[in-house]
Amino acid sequence: LEGTFQDISIKRSSEEAMRLLTHRLTLALEASKVGIWEWNLQTNELIWDKQMYDMYGIKEEDFEGAYSAWEQGLHPEDRESSTDLVQKAAKGEAKFDTEFRVVWPNGEVRFIKALASLDYDENKKPLKMIGVNWDCTGVKISEKKILAMNTSLERANEELSQFAYRTSHDLKAPLTSIKGLAEFMKEDLISQDYEEVSKNIEKIIKHSTRLENLVADILNLAKADLQKSEAEDFDLYDLMIDIKEKYQEIFNSKDVKLDINFTKGFSLYTEKIRLQQSLSNLILNAIKYSSQERECRFVKVSASKMDSAVNFLVEDNGLGIPKEKHGEVFKMFSRFHPENAEGSGLGMSIVQKNIELLGGKITFNSSNKGTTFKINIPLERKK
Numbered sequence: 001l002e003g004t005f006q007d008i009s010i011k012r013s014s015e016e017a018m019r020l021l022t023h024r025l026t027l028a029l030e031a032s033k034v035g036i037w038e039w040n041l042q043t044n045e046l047i048w049d050k051q052m053y054d055m056y057g058i059k060e061e062d063f064e065g066a067y068s069a070w071e072q073g074l075h076p077e078d079r080e081s082s083t084d085l086v087q088k089a090a091k092g093e094a095k096f097d098t099e100f101r102v103v104w105p106n107g108e109v110r111f112i113k114a115l116a117s118l119d120y121d122e123n124k125k126p127l128k129m130i131g132v133n134w135d136c137t138g139v140k141i142s143e144k145k146i147l148a149m150n151t152s153l154e155r156a157n158e159e160l161s162q163f164a165y166r167t168s169h170d171l172k173a174p175l176t177s178i179k180g181l182a183e184f185m186k187e188d189l190i191s192q193d194y195e196e197v198s199k200n201i202e203k204i205i206k207h208s209t210r211l212e213n214l215v216a217d218i219l220n221l222a223k224a225d226l227q228k229s230e231a232e233d234f235d236l237y238d239l240m241i242d243i244k245e246k247y248q249e250i251f252n253s254k255d256v257k258l259d260i261n262f263t264k265g266f267s268l269y270t271e272k273i274r275l276q277q278s279l280s281n282l283i284l285n286a287i288k289y290s291s292q293e294r295e296c297r298f299v300k301v302s303a304s305k306m307d308s309a310v311n312f313l314v315e316d317n318g319l320g321i322p323k324e325k326h327g328e329v330f331k332m333f334s335r336f337h338p339e340n341a342e343g344s345g346l347g348m349s350i351v352q353k354n355i356e357l358l359g360g361k362i363t364f365n366s367s368n369k370g371t372t373f374k375i376n377i378p379l380e381r382k383k
Helices: 004-033 051-054 068-074 078-089 137-190 194-226 238-246 246-256 274-290 321-330 347-357
Strands: 034-040 047-050 097-103 109-120 126-135 232-235 257-262 267-270 297-305 309-316 360-369 372-378
Touching: 004 194, 034 238, 047 051, 047 068, 051 126, 068 347, 078 097, 078 109, 078 347, 109 137, 126 274, 137 194, 137 257, 232 238, 238 257, 238 274, 246 274, 257 274, 267 274, 274 309, 274 347, 321 360, 347 360
Parallel strands: 257 297
Antiparallel strands: 034 047, 034 126, 097 109, 109 126, 232 267, 297 309, 309 372, 360 372
C-alpha cells in the first residue's frame, strides 16, 4: 500500500511539473508571438495552436484543418515556391527553413518565418511534420526602411561630392578672373591707362555679380532643406501680385507679359514661403529664356483645386528645353541656354526640393514652342 501511495505521489508530482512546464512554454510562445503547427502526412490534417490563427488573420472556426487551407492563405507570388519546398521537406528531400507572405482575409499582407522538422516511424517513413511560424513583418519593414535609408545616403553622398566639385569649380573661375583683372588694373594704374582700368572694373563687377548669385542660390538650396515654415492661410492671387511687382522691371526689360489665370479669393492653406519660392523661380526662368523671335512673349500661371490638392500650370512660349536635356532638368548645375542668360544651374533643383518638401510632384513638357511645368501639391488640413 505504501508503494502504491508513493507511485501516485510521484505521478502527481510529474503531472504538476509537466503542467507548469506546459504553462511556461505557452506563456513564452505567446510573448514571442511564435505559433506551433503539426501536419499529419497520412491524413493531411493540419493542426494549429491559437497563435497561428492570429498570425494568419483568421478565426479558428473558419480554419478547415487541412493543408489546402494553409496553401490558400499564401501570397500568390509565393505560393508555388513555398508549396514546392514544403512538399520536398515532407519527403525528407529538403530542409523547411523559409520565409513567405500570407494574405489576410482583409487584404493585409504579412511576412512569416517558418521552420519545421519531420517525425518518422520505425521504418523511417515520414509520419508528420512539426513546425513553428512567427510574424517577421516588423523586421522586414525595418530592413526595407534601412535599405531605403542606405540608398538615400549613398545618393546624398554622391550628390554632395558632385556639388562640392561643381561649386568649387564655379567659385574658382570668377575668383581667378577677378584676381587676374586686379593685377591688370595695377599695371594700368601705373601706366595711367584709366580707360582700361574702367573696363576691367566693369568686368570685375560682372564676375562679382556671378559669384553673388551663385552664393545666393547655394544658400537657397540649403535653406530649402533647413528652413521650417508653418502652413498658413493666404490668397494665391495676392501672392502672384507680389511676385509680379517684385520682378516688374525684369518683365519690362524682356518685354514679357505675366498672365494670372485666376482671380482674387483663391485661398490656400499650405507653406506659403516654399510655394512662393517655387513659382518665383519658374517665372524668372521663363522670363530669362523667353524667345526674342516671338512677337508676344508671355508667362501664364493657372491654378485649380481638386479634392485636397491644387494643380498649377506655369506656361511660357520661350526657347524651350532641348529634348536631349530633359533628363537633366532637375539636376544641380544644369544649364541649357548659357548664351541667352547667366545662372548657377541650381534653380530647378531648389524648385523640385521645395515641391517635394510640400509633399507634391513637378513634371514638365517642353519643345521649341515653349515649356509647361505642372505641379501637384496636397493641401494642408487645418488643425
